[in-house]
Amino acid sequence: MGRKLLTEAAADGLLADSALIAHGRGEAYDYLLGEATCESARAAITQSAILMKDAKRCVISVNGNAVALAAADLIRCAAVLQCPIEINIYYRTPERMTALSSRLDRAKKEVRENSAPNGWVGDWQTAVSDVKILGINPDSRIPNLDGPRANCCSEGILNADVIFVPLEDGDRCEALMKMGKKMIVVDLNPLSRTARRATVTIVDELMRMVPILLSDLVNVEPERALKWDNQANLDNSLAVMLRRLDE
């Protein structure tokens, strides 16, 4: 399913040229995970939900792959949190930005017509309509980062305290951490620079983990904040992969 979504998104001009290479790298790590959400990833998802609910200004940052694989569920998460989604891509072109923005607008319309997530109480159509899609007109730059990928919005990434970023690039993650932001990343590679720098790393496949995050955002109480050792959590995910190699 993921491959189909990505090849269709590539044909629609949503993706970077290297997007399928990135996905293939992810698939290799996912194979070692047994294509299942491991215990350490499950704990990281709950910790992420707590940080996102606790945030003063949370933002969900998306790139081409994230939109292709999980646009609808990411919009549901944003609706529950009442936070914006910002398109922030590595290989930025006006054509890709427009294509990604249209795809998110279309997904928003579909999500608005579907039922609310289980356990969520309120006016779902209004909650979804209120989700802002940012990124097309950046008014700021991430300090200490070169090139167009530093472009961002003051209403989104620049002033957020907690940023959820699937498939983030190491340099940008580092620059945003230096700004004092809490970074929640999704990366199937527990050894990547992004995975090792982030506040919370979810070593899981994006399409598989977003529905779990959504359920936690609806159901987990924010007071349940856990003490978090990201390196220990990464080591546990790596141990799952190494055990599989030994089998």
Ligand code: PTJ
């Ligand atoms: O849309 P853009 O312009 O921002 O470009 C996006 C890509 C993905 C091309 C760009 O960010 C990139 O080159 O990424 P990397 O450096 O190859 O990193 C991708 C990381 O994400 C790798 O560590 C993969 O293991 C991981 N990954 C790939 N697919 C998934 C994934 N992690 C979770 N779920 C996935 N579906």
